[in-house]
Amino acid sequence: MKRRMLLSWVMAVIAAVVTGGCGSESPTAPSAGGVVVQGVVLGGGASSVAAADTQTSAAQAKKVTVKVDGTSLSVDVSASGTFQFTGIPSGTFTLVFLADGVEIGRVVVTAEEGSEVKIVVQVTESTLVVVEIKVESREPKDATTSSSCVVNGGKAGERIELEGTVASGSSTQFDLTATGRSSADVVVNAGSASFKCNGSAKTTSATECKASLKTGSRVHVRGTLMSCATAQVTAIEVMVQK
Amino acid sequence: MRAGPVLALAATLGLAASLAGAAPRGAAPATSNAPGLFAGYSYAEAGDASLHGLGLSGSYPLGVTLSLVLDLSGHDGSFAGADFGQLGLMAGARWTPSSGRFRPFAEGLLGGVRTSVSVDGGDVRVSDADTDWGLALGGGLDYGLNERWALRALFHLRFLHGEGAWDTDPRLAVGAVFRLGR
Secondary structure, eight states, rough: OHHHHHHHHHHHHHHHHHHHHHHOOTTTTOOSEEEEEEEEOSSSSSEEEEEETEEEEEOOOOHHHHHHHHOOOOEEOOOOOOEEEEEOOSEEEEEEEEEEEEEEEEEEEETTTTTTTEEEEEEEETEEEEEEEEEEOOOOOOHHHHHHSSSSEEESSEEEEEEEEEEEEEEEEEEEEETOOOOOEEEEEOOEEEEEEEEGTTOOOOOHHHHOTTTTTEEEEEEEEEEETTTTTEEEEEEEEE | SSSHHHHHHHHHHHHHHHHHHHTTTTSSSOOOSEEEEEEEEEEEEEEEEEEEEEEEEEEEEESSSSSEEEEEEEEEEEEEEEEEOOOOEEEEEEEEOSSSSOOOOOEEEEEEEEEEEEEEEEEEEEEEEEEEEEEEEEEEEEESSSEEEEEEEEEEEEEEEEEEEEEEEEEEEEEEEEEEOO
């Protein structure tokens, strides 16, 4: 009888290990190496954004799916709002977010082999806003590499704020001539950034503000520096000065 | 947890059934089916996030082998730079087929889990709270130390629906049980 009980416990432990392992399994057939993306989608319940003295809220409940553009990688966001990809080929890739099958936003990410991308987005109505994005390298870079990989004081994979003038492009992606940077323009991916206008256009809505962006616009960009070789920033917020 | 929920459920129910069958039938019962209180460490997954916290539950006998169960759990953790907090409240029935020192049980609960997520994005703090409804199926084992106290290990699979998706999240808890009455 004791042997039977012991066997039951062994079987239970094996089952727990097997099923526990499923928790971190990605349905996208992860390959060794590559890039890991961990994400959280906010907005399934009562959401609130608190900045200074402002507070807005949104409530919706749509099934959100995330795809890696140009690949077969796709994953449904869990009821808790989490999703995870493993084994994404390194380099620049685009995460496409869909709500009930309809595309609501894209986020361009550049990450090296072995790095881990952590992204938090918020879904409001049928739009997507990037709240935070970080790129963490699994292997720490040496000082030489880190110091060479700096754009206006910002390091790759970390938060950066830039001031400058729009040289070309659209509100989805534009080249920014950054103040204090003598070399090439910075490519700003702003497809899922929140837009704000100040100055004379302070009362303009986010949509109107986004549409008002043109060559020569003075902007303040807040986002994450994705790479320094080609100076690429994924914007979280674009403040149009004029 | 995205894969293997059927396997996990089968394993859980199989565990409870096999332990029930393995329990020494001839052994004198340590206690009758008495009301009990449980408190202990609890681990749960919320989608891809791993959370840790506390589990509390109370049971009231409805018969020799059947009990009414109220289960409360609180967990927190982080994932992808966001902070998670989760509070679960479920109620249901527990079947305890034997009454020896080893008391395996199987249970099914219905209820809800409220998950709060917040992220600090510099000068902006974004938070989100959502209640998912569903059921928990699982079982466990009580090891009686004496007539009052027992050690418990339990496993639940929580099937929760929210945001257009079903999550199958495992939960594990270990702790102590205090039995009231005789």
